[in-house]
Amino acid sequence: MTMLFESVVKRVGADMHIHETDLELADDGFNVLLGATGAGKTTLIKLMAGLESVTSGRILLHGRDVTKLSPQRRNVSLVHQFFVNYPHMSVFENIASPLRVARVGAAEIKRRVAEAAELMRLGPYLERKPAELSGGQQQRTALARAIVKDSALVLLDEPLANLDYKLREELRDELPRLFADRGAIVVYATSEPSEALLLGGRTATLREGRVTQLGLTSEVYRQPRDLATAQVFSDPPMNVAEIEKAGAQIRLGDGARWRAEGAIAAAPDGRYTMGVRPNFVTPTEDARDLVRIEGRVLVTELSGSESVAHFELPGAVWVSQCHGVHPYEIGESRPFYLDPARCLYFDGAGARVAH
């Protein structure tokens, strides 16, 4: 089963909310929408659900044009960031509610609620009211309601954003398993790159109402098509700088230079933007062929498992991230080592220089 966006545009007055978008979402694995607040994730989800109408273009679900269909007739489930449950109903009735609306028989309701509750580990709480549950259990109740319907399309709009860190970790781990093999198209919106990575499946990166790339999550992460995608899909933020490419040489500022390899070697001479993830900029020279750069340490963050330093280069502030505990002095000028094999290059229009 697939969902297709064909030249979908959403405009409100003079404001372009979604620029012309073509998308194909599948039912094997999660479809993650990744972008900052205001990038258009929720608008896309509302268009999918039918809660907002497109300005132009078509939406096809399983080959059927659903562009003009109301939410009720699209067979969708939607879970929000703020867990919405009926406070006066028991957990059982909350989960059963979409089935009651669909006039499913009592025995069938019992069976399906039990199944969904089992998956969400809500079995012992079915008789309770939502207020008597923890935040995680409340959100699992909302998720169980989304599952029980057997919808063709399950839309999860930052469903874990309001949960405690550890709980989020747990549910993020479980969710892909819960939805696997259900034959539904699952769309998951998040502002967190790490969440997108761990959920796997496919990711569409969004910036300012535009889908910048859609592909296998690890591919979008490692082979971004442009600078916007690389920046959206980087946490900590990607380090960027202007470089000069002349012949076989790359020059960063007045100091560091290294040999152009791969696609950039064949590109015309001139100025480019480079991007490199913070974990490829380290305080120690622990591999060969690293490029030494000088920076002044501004802020450090030592979490035990890793050490992060924010440091100043001429014209930029970069971040270095390494495993373990690394001692830094605030204000010191010191060498950092960047891995040129991990540098990405972008032309003046922001397109990645690639083969």
Add this chain to the structure above:
Amino acid sequence: MAQIDLKDLRHSYKPDPASDADYALKRMDVSWRDGGAYALLGPSGCGKSTLLNIISGLVAPSEGRILFDGADVTDLAPNDRHIAQVFQFPVIYDTMTVYDNLAFPLRNRGVARGKVDQRVREIAEMLELTDKLRSRAAGLGPDDKQKISMGRGLVRDDVNVIMFDEPLTVIDPHLKWKLRSKLKELHQRVKVTMIYVTHDQTEALTFADEVIVMQEGQVVQIGTPVELFERPAHTFVGHFIGSPGMNVLPCELADGAARYRGAIIPLAEAPTRAAGAARTEMGVRPEFVRFAGAADPGAVSVDVVRVADAGRHRIVETRAGEDRIFLLSPEGAEIPEGAAHVAFARERTRLYADGWLASDPAGA
């Protein structure tokens, strides 16, 4: 700025607390030095908000005293405690300019005009808001708004402590990085005592010099981020801190080593507090588990069940019988499929008796 002492503090929301379970905050005795950066870390309902409200004076503790620089403030009203607070949602006046927002706490206290101007400009400079001083707050982005909130906390020079209650929870990851490092930089410059309340380990560990980990109203451990990572005092801390958390595996103690599923796992620190424990477990973080050969000493046989790509490393989930054992594998390293063996770094494997760390560092 002040040193803060919490002496034999205890709190119950019930009128006649009978047992320990009736206390939302169990007895605690904590000292925070002047100018330090502290974090209160724990899941929802662990008591961190109660503690915050007690310090700010919104809640009067059932027992115990609160001292600022040795002076008892337990009975003082919130206003008289000279505390600045920054909340999850920015508290600012949308119709006022950034300048007037920052000046508000000072004008409110009748600070002279020249002094107000000087402080506002100083703080705006630190927060990189100088070019926005004349703008109305309404038109600003969420990060600038939260910066103003922080600025309003920082602008007064008579505060004993600035308390942050989940200030970055609703901020996007990219801005979170910026604001977090900004806050850290500010702390380095102004050296005012700061207390940061959060459920997010990353924020707590990266901001604080010292983290207070709470669970069910109890302080479970106070330590530097590195201490919490390397020597969790309780399996709860081991699990709560780290992503994924520490592997905690049931084991037996045999001649100073741990015996787990037939393997003898050597321990660098001899357990001294394990005698008579009802339950013994070994704890080792995923960072310190590696794939090993079947014949390696201490190797445990496992099944690799799942690999998740975390970008700079992969999180490998394995099963040993009913137990889940996680390990981190560097980007690009080979990961076996199906049956495999794992080994634990000796220096990093700890023994826990009834949940609590059962050894001391060698040489301590």
